[in-house]
Amino acid sequence: MRGLMQDWPLLIPSLIEHAARYHGDEEIVSRSVEGPIHRCTYRDVSLRAKRLANALQGLGARPGDRIATLAWNGYRHLELYFAVPGIGAVCHTVNPRLFDEQIVFIINHAGDRYLFLDLSFVPLVERIAPKLASVEGYVIMTDRDHMPESALANLLCYEELIGGHNADHEWPKLDERDAAGLCYTSGTTGDPKGALYSHRAILLHTFFQCSTYGLGISNRDTAMPVVPMFHANSWGIPHVATMCGARQIYPGPKVDGASLYELIEAERVTFAAGVPTVWLGLLEFLKQSGNRFTTLERALIGGSATPRSMIETLEAGYGVEVTHAWGMTEMTPVGTTGILKKKHLGLPDEARRDKKLHQGRAVYGVELKIVDEEGNELARDGKAAGRLLVRGPWIVSAYYNSDENERFSRDGWFDTGDVATLDEDGYMTITDRSKDVIKSGGEWISSIFLENTAMGHPGVAEAGAIAVPHPKWGERPLLVVVRAKGSKVGAQEILDYMRDKVAKWQLPDEVVFVDEIPHTATGKISKKTLRERFAEGGRACARGRT
Numbered sequence: 001m002r003g004l005m006q007d008w009p010l011l012i013p014s015l016i017e018h019a020a021r022y023h024g025d026e027e028i029v030s031r032s033v034e035g036p037i038h039r040c041t042y043r044d045v046s047l048r049a050k051r052l053a054n055a056l057q058g059l060g061a062r063p064g065d066r067i068a069t070l071a072w073n074g075y076r077h078l079e080l081y082f083a084v085p086g087i088g089a090v091c092h093t094v095n096p097r098l099f100d101e102q103i104v105f106i107i108n109h110a111g112d113r114y115l116f117l118d119l120s121f122v123p124l125v126e127r128i129a130p131k132l133a134s135v136e137g138y139v140i141m142t143d144r145d146h147m148p149e150s151a152l153a154n155l156l157c158y159e160e161l162i163g164g165h166n167a168d169h170e171w172p173k174l175d176e177r178d179a180a181g182l183c184y185t186s187g188t189t190g191d192p193k194g195a196l197y198s199h200r201a202i203l204l205h206t207f208f209q210c211s212t213y214g215l216g217i218s219n220r221d222t223a224m225p226v227v228p229m230f231h232a233n234s235w236g237i238p239h240v241a242t243m244c245g246a247r248q249i250y251p252g253p254k255v256d257g258a259s260l261y262e263l264i265e266a267e268r269v270t271f272a273a274g275v276p277t278v279w280l281g282l283l284e285f286l287k288q289s290g291n292r293f294t295t296l297e298r299a300l301i302g303g304s305a306t307p308r309s310m311i312e313t314l315e316a317g318y319g320v321e322v323t324h325a326w327g328m329t330e331m332t333p334v335g336t337t338g339i340l341k342k343k344h345l346g347l348p349d350e351a352r353r354d355k356k357l358h359q360g361r362a363v364y365g366v367e368l369k370i371v372d373e374e375g376n377e378l379a380r381d382g383k384a385a386g387r388l389l390v391r392g393p394w395i396v397s398a399y400y401n402s403d404e405n406e407r408f409s410r411d412g413w414f415d416t417g418d419v420a421t422l423d424e425d426g427y428m429t430i431t432d433r434s435k436d437v438i439k440s441g442g443e444w445i446s447s448i449f450l451e452n453t454a455m456g457h458p459g460v461a462e463a464g465a466i467a468v469p470h471p472k473w474g475e476r477p478l479l480v481v482v483r484a485k486g487s488k489v490g491a492q493e494i495l496d497y498m499r500d501k502v503a504k505w506q507l508p509d510e511v512v513f514v515d516e517i518p519h520t521a522t523g524k525i526s527k528k529t530l531r532e533r534f535a536e537g538g539r540a541c542a543r544g545r546t
């Protein structure tokens with residue numbers, strides 16, 4: 001017998017319509033690419049998204065077409081987030097931090113018909129435009145006064161484009177399984193792969209993220225997503241904040257510590273989200289300037305492992321509660337969040353922070369398991385480490401337009417490529433990417449554990465651990481360190497500090513110092529670059545350079 005409930009599709013425009021009706025005056029504040037702070041409301045975004053929807057249809061955009069963006073976090077990008085899927089097209093957010101060739105590959109692979117870009121990316125697009133096979137026109141996300149001189153063909157001005165259309169638009173009743181968003185990940189080997197999100201996946205993810213075990217934000221919050229809207233939907237925050245009518249603050253192109261701090265204070269931000277590198281920048285700024293947060297209550301950190309020292313400094317030093325989360329582009333993207341259980345609340349600070357070092361706890365909607373090399377499920381005892389598999393309604397079932405299938409099992413599990421432990425409460429700890437794990441004498445050494453341990457030393461600003469080949473052990477760990485400002489810490493001192501925290505055989509064989517650690521386009525330590533640079537170990541490399 002079927003239930004007798006109305007069959008309403010879960011569609012993205014319903015989010016902005018709800019916000020416009022019930023939180024119409026709530027502000028969306030953006031640091032614009034043109035410079036000034038821009039203010040508008042949910043009501044404005046809803047009306048402008050409808051004009052944009054009409055404009056897109058005027059340009060000939062049809063359901064299923066891919067419309068690309070190369071843009072920072074801001075209100076126009078938010079309008080695209082609603083208008084493009086709203087007409088049944090697919091909002092393809094492209095990461096501008098990738099290399100030119102990767103961007104060309106991604107846009108051609110997606111077959112994007114139009115490209116919406118911020119002013120900052122005009123030179124980039126001018127460089128690559130001759131190689132873009134499917135793009136019919138370029139829309140610069142600015143007004144007429146700021147339109148640059150450019151030889152780009154079929155160039156349009158965003159404000160003029162939507163200015164030519166009215167806000168009479170009835171969002172069509174699409175199928176909730178229709179594609180709504182597309183985001184490529186370069187996390188795996190080979191060419192970038194596209195995660196194609198459906199309306200349904202995004203809405204279900206948004207419901208979960210709105211809960212206490214998700215972001216836990218509400219209309220009482222002022223939320224600042226620093227994680228880019230071109231990286232895994234900014235962890236879903238634009239959708240979530242809209243669902244609950246939170247005030248939103250978008251930092252635009254300025255994501256250095258000083259600029260973020262200024263915006264947090266000026267706009268009285270209560271919740272902010274970003275990768276550890278962003279928080280490192282903010283904490284460094286606070287340390288140098290002696291400033292403190294006066295309104296920030298909660299920090300969401302993910303994308304890479306959050307070091308213990310960062311949790312401690314934010315919580316004990318600045319009174320900001322940290323939630324550590326884990327996810328992937330392929331997971332819409334959140335898979336686990338580190339909201340503590342009732343039984344952990346009374347723990348002493350140290351033990352509570354131990355819990356927060358985990359990547360978080362399984363949430364309803366995402367199933368997790370760990371398996372060995374043969375695919376046998378491993379114990380959930382917090383000790384056994386294996387390949388982490390996931391499944392659920394907001395996890396990819398295949399890559400867009402790709403034959404790659406080795407990460408998808410027949411019974412519906414997706415292999416994350418992460419190596420992790422799980423405990424009986426569902427707390428998950430990533431010990432490595434499967435390709436970054438250090439295999440010494442047949443045993444695994446967690447590069448993340450070595451990095452986090454080293455970063456507990458006050459003289460260490462950032463650390464990256466990689467495997468270097470070894471004739472006897474196969475591989476041995478090498479630690480690459482950036483010293484904290486003003487620190488003169490030496491290799492021996494770091495190793496002595498680590499000695500009682502890691503097993504003797506896991507201690508790095510070498511510590512080398514660099515001015516900067518290379519990061520990928522999504523803010524993770526680029527182990528690939530480090531491995532290339534230190535292919536023969538630190539000493540050999542230093543010899544080579546002198």
Ligand code: AMP
Pocket residue numbers: 185187232301302303304305306324325326327328329330333359416417418430432433522
């Ligand atoms: P992306 O698709 O770019 O978001 O990258 C996803 C990958 O980032 C995951 O498979 C993990 O390897 C890594 N990652 C994300 N969050 C965390 C975290 N909290 N700790 C450690 N690694 C993380």
